Amino acid sequence: MYQIFVDRFRRGAPQRLPRADAHLNLDWENGIPDYPERAGDAFDNNTFFGGDLEGVREKLDHLASLGVTVIYLCPIFKSHSNHKYDTGDYEQVDEMFGGEEALRDLICAAKQKGIRLILDGVFNHTGDDSRYFNRYGTYDSLGAYQSPDSPYFGWYRFDKHPDRYDAWWGIDILPKLNHGCEACRQFFVGEGGIVERYLKMGIGGWRLDVADELSDQFLDALRCRAKQAASDALIIGEVWENAADKIAYGKRRRYFRGTQLDSVMNYPLRNAILAFVLHGDATCLYNTATELYSSYPPFVCDALMNLLGTHDTARILSVLSGAQLEEMDNAELARFRLGEEQRRTAVARLKVASTLQFTLPGVPSVYYGDEAGLEGGRDPFCRMPYPWGHEEGELMEHYRFLGGLRAKHSVFRHGTLCFWEHREHFVAYTREGVGERLLILANSGEREETLSLPSVWTDVATGERVWGPVPLAPMSAKVLSEQAFL
DSSP: OEEEOGGGTOOOSSOOOOSTTOEEOOOTTTOOOOOOSSTTOOOOOOEEOOOOHHHHHHTHHHHHHTTOOEEEEOOOEEESSSSOOSEEEEEEEOGGGTHHHHHHHHHHHHHHTTOEEEEEEOOSBOOSSSTTTOTTSOSSSOOTTTOTTSTTGGGSOEEETTTEEOBGGGOTTSBBOOTTSHHHHHHHHSTTSHHHHHHHHTOOEEEETTGGGSOHHHHHHHHHHHHHHOTTOEEEEOOSSOGGGOEETTEEOOTTTTTSOSEEBOHHHHHHHHHHHHHOOHHHHHHHHHHHHHHSOHHHHHTOEEESOOTTSOOHHHHHTTOOGGGSOHHHHHHOOOOHHHHHHHHHHHHHHHHHHHHSSSEEEEETTGGGTOOOOSTTTTOOOOOTTOOOHHHHHHHHHHHHHHHHOTHHHHOEEEEEEEETTEEEEEEEETTEEEEEEEEOSSSOEEEEEEEEEEETTTOOEEEEEEEEOSSEEEEEESSOOO
């Protein structure tokens, strides 16, 4: 899977600025996203770099070369901001991205490459600048903010109209939707609703933003509608903890009882991989993997969204450098770049981390530009334009190897997991399926580690046959097979 923040991936068509208050940064290679003085301050995200869906379509061959079979697009519906998590109109693909025609063209072209698209479903809240709330009178509708007579008034909960209302985490530009309202619920999950509409257009599924905020009743109805529209539609929830025992708002969630989610984003595994690569905590990696893969149903494990970076996290290369990003203010992060030694260290660590990400159960999800060595701190600095023509060649080659590895070995998609050994800075585990067993070794320490093998194995990267005490260099990983790598 490959996650794309559309405005920062690739300019395809001539730049479009349909709104008078939108700004275009023409410096794709060196431009810095606008940022507030302090993290968390109110901020108008109305500066764009011009990436669009045509640009994604132009780079499908690049994605296919990485082994990508699923593209996950951050929100693409019409909205005020560059991130588009403040939806303005669910029925319109933003014209800055090329509109519905560009989405249909991308779906068709991707299908020819064996790639399917997942859209970001931001169904918990809208923007205050939306057709439904219409706080600023931007739309030709009577919004809930404007009048209790609005057809959308029941879509929101007001304590005192118009200025006191439920909002996501109290952020007043993101008024929270009331799915207890029948008209609101049907708009999303009813016959002909938003969920069905885009599935019938040809997308492969939905990633549900802040799934913890969505009610059981809404998720039940969403899954039912999605599977009716497309039986193989994928429903992935944004959950940051172990989703099998997740408690939200005092209630245990039932995501995996067959009526809601197919799988979730695998943030716990990300945290465990970071603990191993940065701190040598093999026990944390072992315990986390054991807990997740024993508490999740098998179909969930096979479809887990295994990630190292997303639009919500600092760039993985910067994290693995060891730089104290959390201690920097926004002005410092805007200027910060890794030194040569920091970058070499981070690249070596990322190669180990991504090997674990690609070989443990689940679907590896690469945040655009991570494979190219893109740097950056927290939002908005994790959303820099893709460095076309300036990619980190060593990382690109590594990610292509990992993509090819998964394509050629079905054990990474469906095989069982068995840990052979875990000790400080070292883990060894197998993925096994019908007629095939692969052994993954990872060393995150500063000295060589060894593992004694009772039989002959083949290094899938080099074709070298190994047996007995097998050395593993500092900060490195190997994948061995009991049969020759074809």
